[in-house]
Amino acid sequence: MKLMVSKCGHSLCENCVENKFSKGVGNCPTCKIELKKNGFRYQIFEDPFVELEIDIRKRILKDFNRKEQDFDSLDAYNDYLEMVETYIFNLTNKTDVEETERKINEYKEANKEVITKNRGKLSNDEIFIEHLIEQERTAEEMRKKIYEQELQKEQEAKQRVKHDLMEALLHSTGNVNQVLKKGIEDLEKKRKEDVQPIMPNMIKREEEILISLSNDQNQQRLFEYIPPIYDHQGPSIPDKNDLEQLGYLDHVRQEKPVERAGGYTREYPCLRAIEEAFDMLLFVKENSLIDTKQGPTDENESMET
């Protein structure tokens, strides 16, 4: 007999559910609450009360989905967990049900955005567990591979010993029994050598994963800002912040208040004009001129004059 349980926490056997709820809906025989047939599921725990708690917990945690990293301190997180547990306890034990439901709804209203945002988000623990499962899977695969390799090696070795023995028997002139005995001894010796622990020690694994996880985060390179280099093929362009001091800005019209408010500054046209003027001038610095005298001197001379 398979027992099924519904949201009210009272269990019924599979056949009774089939009969009583043949129309799809009906009342719980124990507490008369209205139930749906598809609301029933197979009972896992002997005590239906546990099932009830699981159901309520599932429902509550769907909305109370804040993670440890959402809180400033561990205390705040613990207080939050305490609150959630109190709600679940109240609902399962039918104490202050109305008051609790009211509080839960209040929380839901107040934290609507956080709830939708956190949905589907994994906590650090869950990420760790996923990693653990992944690592376990790869370890399992590795072990299988190693085992298969060992098996093959062993078979090959056996074949070889057999072959050697045959050869020895064929070519030796001595006593057959002696050769056989020696062959068997060889085989034994080899087997002893071969027997090595295939299984790597499992105890350390969790630690290793932890280390590899933290390494994983360390290995990813932090971002380092490198200013882009633009080859203007011309004399170097003054820094935007030096334009005023160097007097370049004196030749550019002061921006109007409305332009300033829109984010336009006179540094823009000034810098752009300088860039466009200096671009592609094929300017060769003085010291490099000494090195390469045969360089395109014509342009340089005209630049200097």
Next chain:
Amino acid sequence: MSAKIRRYNFIKVLGEGQYAVVYKAKDTRTNDDVAVKKIKIGSRQEASDGINLTALREIKFLQEVKHPNVIELLDSFGEYGSNSPSICLVFEFMNTDLENIINNRNILLTATHTKSYMIMLLLGLEYLHNNWILHRDLKPNNLLIDKRGVLKIADFGLAKFFGSPSRLMSHEVVTRWYRSPELLFGAKKYGTGVDIWAAGLIMAELLLRIPLLPGDTDLGQLLKIFEVFGTPTDSNWPDAKTFSDYIEFKQMEPKPLRTIFTTSKPDELDVLERIMQLDPKRRPNASETLQMEYFSNPPAPCPSERLPKPKEIQQTESNKRKLGNDEKVTIKKDRP
């Protein structure tokens, strides 16, 4: 010309826009997937007014730029023999865009992912701004992701050179939700601040998974902005009252950003706070933003190849395999 068309095998239509159709195609020379944007010119009569400005802009800017985080124009050619003359632009094929990733509920975006996307966006933006190009239409939909997870800025239909002392620019640019307050007030001269503002809202959207300021109208958009960042005052945005479209709003105080981004760390909030300031002059430029602590602080940005990919991409591989199996089965059945 016709030889060039024959080089690309059109596979299917990816999407149709106002003035162009985008096809997925195969480059028969390199065997790579490409996206071909076919811009309609229409009949000779229609074309006599000149071809669509957005198309011209796109060609003009894309021919000049080359950066890992900006979409690359691989080839372009005209097709005038048929009854619908058109210009074709060939781009590298991109698997998805940031809007898809943000809206895909199966994808988990962590702090390292957000950081990585923002770095790629800002590097691309820094390059464009250093070359005096304003994109003017930044939004998740225009940030494409290639098969290696690299983000590339695309769609230069509204791009424009900036920094001219005399030329006036249109304020009717940028999709409304990402439009900066100075544009909404009708500024005709502006700078890199409009793109930086949009980048800030994209970052907010990466964190929240919903648009931060989804306004229905231009006025509603301003109201939404001021509800979060407070109304402009002489101290937080001098000279704002001089805008032609300036409207006085009921005074509102700025909301602390940590009440909106509840899970963000202080260095992350700092970036959002600085790049979404009402006064465009106070917003840092792309280079300055990249030098903020948030980007160099741990956790390290997720390497692009490990960024999340939508299910569909992963499934195409397994689908192919499935199809292959089915074919084999039918072949077996046919045998007597």
